[in-house]
Amino acid sequence: MIDELFRPHSHDAADSFDSALETSAKGIKAVKVSLAALMVTAILQVLVVLATGSVALLADTIHNFSDALTSIPLWIAFVIGRRVATRSYTFGYRRAEDLAGLFIVAMIALSAVIAGYESIRRIVDPVDVENLGLLVAAGIIGFLGNEAVAIYRIRVGEEIGSAALIADGHHARTDGLTSLAVVFGALGVYLGFPMADPIIGLLITVAILFVLRDAMRQVFRRLMDGVDxxxxxxxxxxxxxxxxxxxxxxxxxxxxxxxxxxxxxxxxxxxxxxxxxxxxxxxxxxxxxxxxxxxxxxxxxxxxxxxxxxxxxxxxxxxxxxxxxxxxx
The missing domain is CATH 3.30.70.1350 (Cation efflux protein, cytoplasmic domain)
Structure with missing residues (x-):
């Protein structure tokens, strides 16, 4: 019958469904691993923030926590997206992943606001930064943790075609680079320029805004049905x-x-x-x-x-x- 033109070939449909389940499983594994790695990284940095009072590290740690939390809606979206189509949702639930991308954008924006506010507050009301050795160590920890997560997220995201997961991977990579900026802030304080710490915090805020711009482009392109x-x-x-x-x-x-x-x-x-x-x-x-x-x-x-x-x-x-x-x- 002519209407069969609009129905999936039975063998191909089964292959596509199995492939979708397999890629969703890879996505779920990626968010689980990255969530655990980033939470460990952020917790280690919190301990150093308490010991040093560094606002640059605080800004970076806040961003790392928000980055870790973006794994949760992605996890939920991958699970929901595996549900079969119904008579109400005849195209299935795969769009949940694209909606999760909006949450990622919102979290990046929120982290920029908080980091910027804390940096400005420390410029107005300076606080001494102590234990510079620990601060440098925390910056290095942040870089290594985030870069490892970034490589993993981007690799899996490209493999399965997930724009949200790729965007989150680039988000983690920028977090790693801003962690290195914390190290430079600590060196500035060590060399006798105490304002280096909050100034680096502001630079981190600017870096987050660039990530926000790129993430918005990628996420909204998917929501607008854009393809290469x-x-x-x-x-x-x-x-x-x-x-x-x-x-x-x-x-x-x-x-x-x-x-x-x-x-x-x-x-x-x-x-x-x-x-x-x-x-x-x-x-x-x-x-x-x-x-x-x-x-x-x-x-x-x-x-x-x-x-x-x-x-x-x-x-x-x-x-x-x-x-x-x-x-x-």
Whole structure:
């Protein structure tokens, strides 16, 4: 039947579901490991803050705690995203991961506000920084802990296609670099410039704002269904290479969580039977599942070739959605 064009090929659907479960499991493992590592790093830094009174280290520690806490909504989102679709949520729950990205952005913004406030307060009301050796050690601990987490998060995020996890990885990497800034603040105090500590705290705040900007770009692009142009071109080229496909049109691709959904029109010989046209569409879907990484679902609409306008009845709807070229263009 023609409506089978819009249903997943049974074998491919099972593969996609299993692959989605596998990638979600990798994401859950990544947030568990990074949460534990960052909490240990932040707790060690808190102990040094209490001993030294360093506002630069306090700002860095606050950021590390917020970074650790961003693992929690990601964890929840990965779990929710594994739930099967229902009649109310017919596309499933994978978008939960993209919504978790909003929480990550909010936490980064909050950490910038707190770090900036504490730094300014220490400029207005200076406090002596003590135990500089411990302060330097804490900065090094912060760098090593965050860099290890950053490498792990980014690697897993790229492997499974999770923008939220990659953004959180870059967040951790910046935390590591700001931990090194704490070391420079301690050296400034040691050399007789006590204001170096809160000034470094302000520099950390600026660094957090740059992370916030990059995270917002990445997260909101996913929420707006943005993909790399190369992905769209890949879908077009693979579909066009299938025997029986005369042309492709209206190719759409979007991320939903860390998986891709795609839809497109293909033009086939008008003399083909419904069954033969369906077979071409299934071959397109099959090749796309195998050729496009992280692809979960493909919807293929079959158009017969020829001069006859096959979409006249619905053309005004399709034009409004950008699915067909306008006749008056």
């Amino acid at each position: 142009e190369s992905t769209t071109l890949q879908v077009e080229s693979i579909a066009a290479a299938v025997p029986g496909v005369l042309a492709t049109d209206s190719v759409r691709v979007r991320w939903v969580g860390h998986r891709l959904d795609a839809s497109l029109h293909v033009v086939v010989d008008a003399s083909l039977t419904v069954a033969e046209g369906h077979a071409v569409a299934e071959e397109v879907r099959h090749d796309l599942f195998h050729g496009v990484d992280k692809l979960d679902e493909v919807v293929v609409h079959v158009d017969p070739d020829g001069d006859h306008e096959h979409h006249e009845t619905t053309r005004h709807h399709l034009e409004r959605l950008g699915m067909l070229p306008r006749t008056d263009a």
